[in-house]
Amino acid sequence: MTDNYDVVIVGSGPAGYVAAIRAAQLGLKTACIxxxxxxxxxxxxxxxxxxVGCIPSKALLDSSYKYHEAKDALGVHGISTEGVTIDxxxxxxxxxxxxxxxxxxxxxxxxxxxxxxxxxTGKLLAGKKVELTDNDGVxxxxxxxxVILASGSIPIAIPxxxxxxxxxxxxxxALEIGxxxxxxxxxxxxxxxxxxGSVWNRLGSEVVLLEAMDDFLAIMDKGIAKESKKIFTKQGxxxxxxxxxxxxxxxxxxxxxxYKSADGSEHKQTFDKLIVCVGRRAFTDGLLAxxxxxxxxxxxxxxxxxxxxxxxxxVYAIGDLVRGPMLAHKGSEEGVMVAEIIAGHKAQLNxxxxxxxxxxxxxxxxxxxxxxQLKAAGESFNVGTFxxxxxxxxxxxxxxxxxxxxxxxxxxxxxxxxxxxxxxxxDLVQQVAIAMEFGSSAEDLxxxxxxxxxxxxxxxxxxxxxxxxxxxxxxxxxxx
Numbered sequence: 334m335t336d337n338y339d340v341v342i343v344g345s346g347p348a349g350y351v352a353a354i355r356a357a358q359l360g361l362k363t364a365c366i367x368x369x370x371x372x373x374x375x376x377x378x379x380x381x382x383x384x385v386g387c388i389p390s391k392a393l394l395d396s397s398y399k400y401h402e403a404k405d406a407l408g409v410h411g412i413s414t415e416g417v418t419i420d421x422x423x424x425x426x427x428x429x430x431x432x433x434x435x436x437x438x439x440x441x442x443x444x445x446x447x448x449x450x451x452x453x454t455g456k457l458l459a460g461k462k463v464e465l466t467d468n469d470g471v472x473x474x475x476x477x478x479x480v481i482l483a484s485g486s487i488p489i490a491i492p493x494x495x496x497x498x499x500x501x502x503x504x505x506x507a508l509e510i511g512x513x514x515x516x517x518x519x520x521x522x523x524x525x526x527x528x529x530g531s532v533w534n535r536l537g538s539e540v541v542l543l544e545a546m547d548d549f550l551a552i553m554d555k556g557i558a559k560e561s562k563k564i565f566t567k568q569g570x571x572x573x574x575x576x577x578x579x580x581x582x583x584x585x586x587x588x589x590x591x592y593k594s595a596d597g598s599e600h601k602q603t604f605d606k607l608i609v610c611v612g613r614r615a616f617t618d619g620l621l622a623x624x625x626x627x628x629x630x631x632x633x634x635x636x637x638x639x640x641x642x643x644x645x646x647x648v649y650a651i652g653d654l655v656r657g658p659m660l661a662h663k664g665s666e667e668g669v670m671v672a673e674i675i676a677g678h679k680a681q682l683n684x685x686x687x688x689x690x691x692x693x694x695x696x697x698x699x700x701x702x703x704x705x706q707l708k709a710a711g712e713s714f715n716v717g718t719f720x721x722x723x724x725x726x727x728x729x730x731x732x733x734x735x736x737x738x739x740x741x742x743x744x745x746x747x748x749x750x751x752x753x754x755x756x757x758x759x760d761l762v763q764q765v766a767i768a769m770e771f772g773s774s775a776e777d778l779x780x781x782x783x784x785x786x787x788x789x790x791x792x793x794x795x796x797x798x799x800x801x802x803x804x805x806x807x808x809x810x811x812x813x
C-alpha cells in the first residue's frame with residue numbers, strides 16, 4: 334500500500350509535531366510518524382521532551398523544590414513546619430499525569446489541524462519515499478513531495494559505565510527512581526546532570542557530580558559559571574571537576590566508581606545509584622537507507638544548510654538531529670521555518686538569539702555572546718551587572734542568590750548577550766532576547782519603564798550599568 338502526502342515528518346518531538354501542525358495549517362496534506370509507546374503499549378506523540386525529557390524532569394524539579402521549601406526554607410517567613418515527608422510514588426504519579434495530559438494534547442492538536450498520526454518506525458528511502466513499520470510490524474511505503482526528519486537524540490553511552498537500568502541509569506531511568514538513594518553519583522555536570530542532581534539532593538541524597546572537563550559549564554559565560562558553582566556547592570552538590578571516570582563495578586546493591594582527578598591520581602567512590610549524563614547524540618539509528626541521499630557530518634548529525642535542507646532534494650532535517658544546541662525551542666522554530674519554506678513562504682531563523690536555560694534553583698540562563706567569545710573575536714564591549722541581593726523583590730521572596738549580566742558593543746551599544754543566574758532567570762533572559770531581536774541598545778533597555786517591585790528590575794539595572802548609570806548600586810568605572 335502506498336500513501337501520498339505533501340509532507341511526511343519522521344518524529345513527533347517538539348521539532349516534529351510543531352512542523353506537522355504548521356504544515357497542516359498552511360494547507361499541506363501532512364503525516365507524522367512516531368515510534369514512542371507508553372507503558373500500555375499505545376503510540377504517543379511528544380518524543381523525548383514530553384515523555385522522558387524536558388517536561389517530566391521539570392515536574393520533578395518543581396516537586397522536589399516545594400519539598401525543600403516546606404522542609405527547610407519557610408522558617409524565615411515565620412512559617413513553622415514539622416514532620417514534612419515526601420511520597421516518591423505520588424511525586425512520580427503526578428509527573429506521569431502531566432506527561433499523559435501533554436501527549437494527549439498533541440493528539441488533539443493533530444486531529445484539530447488535520448495531521449495524520451502514524452505510529453511506528455520510519456526509514457527514509459531514495460526518492461522521498463518513507464518506509465513505515467507500524468507497531469504491529471506491518472510495513473508500508475509512503476510517498477511524499479517533502480520529507481522532514483525529526484527523530485531527535487538519545488543519551489550517549491560510555492563503556493566504562495554501562496547502563497543496566499537498575500543501579501546504573503541514564504537520564505531516562507533517573508526519572509523513575511522509586512526511593513531516595515542515600516548516595517547518588519552523577520557522571521557529567523552539564524545541564525542534565527545538574528538538574529537531576531538537584532532533584533535528588535533536595536530529596537535527601539548525598540550527590541557527587543563527576544565532571545571530566547576542568548571548566549564548569551564551559552558553554553556559559555565564565556563569570557556566571559563561577560557564581561553558579563558557588564551557589565550549587567552551597568546547596569550541597571559535590572561538584573568534582575577534572576574527574577574522568579575510568580571504570581565501574583557492581584558490588585551487591587552498590588556501584589563502585591573509579592575515576593582519575595586532574596593531577597592523575599586515582600580515586601574510588603561508592604554509590605547506591607549512578608546516573609550517566611555525558612551528553613546526547615543525534616538519533617539516526619535505522620533512519621536512513623543507504624541510497625537515501627542524506628549525508629551525515631563528522632559529528633554524526635544530519636548535514637543541513639541554514640534552511641535545514643539536506644543533500645537530498647525535498648528532504649529536510651530539524652531539531653536535535655542537526656547542528657547547533659540540542660534545545661527543544663530551537664527545534665520547534667526550525668519546524669515552523671521548514672513548514673513555511675515548503676509552503677512557499679520566505680522564512681528564516683535567527684540562530685544568534687536562541688536562549689539556553691538550566692532549570693536548577695536558581696536557574697541559569699543565557700542568550701547571545703559571552704565575554705570570552707567577544708574577546709576571542711577581538712570585539713570591544715561594555716558589561717553591566719546587577720546582583721539579585723540588591724533587588725527588593727528578591728529580598729521579599731528570600732531568593733537573592735545570583736546576578737544579571739548584560740554585554741553591549743562598545744561603539745554602538747547594541748546588546749550582544751545576556752547571562753543570568755538567579756530566580757526566574759529563564760523568563761528574565763527572554764526579555765533581553767526580545768530586545769536583541771529588535772536590535773535594541775543597552776540604553777534602549779535602560780530607558781524602558783519596568784514595574785516595581787519586580788525581578789525584572791535587575792535586567793533594567795544591568796542595562797543601565799552597561800553605561801555606568803545604574804541607580805541601585807555603585808557603578809564600575811567605564812573603560813576608556
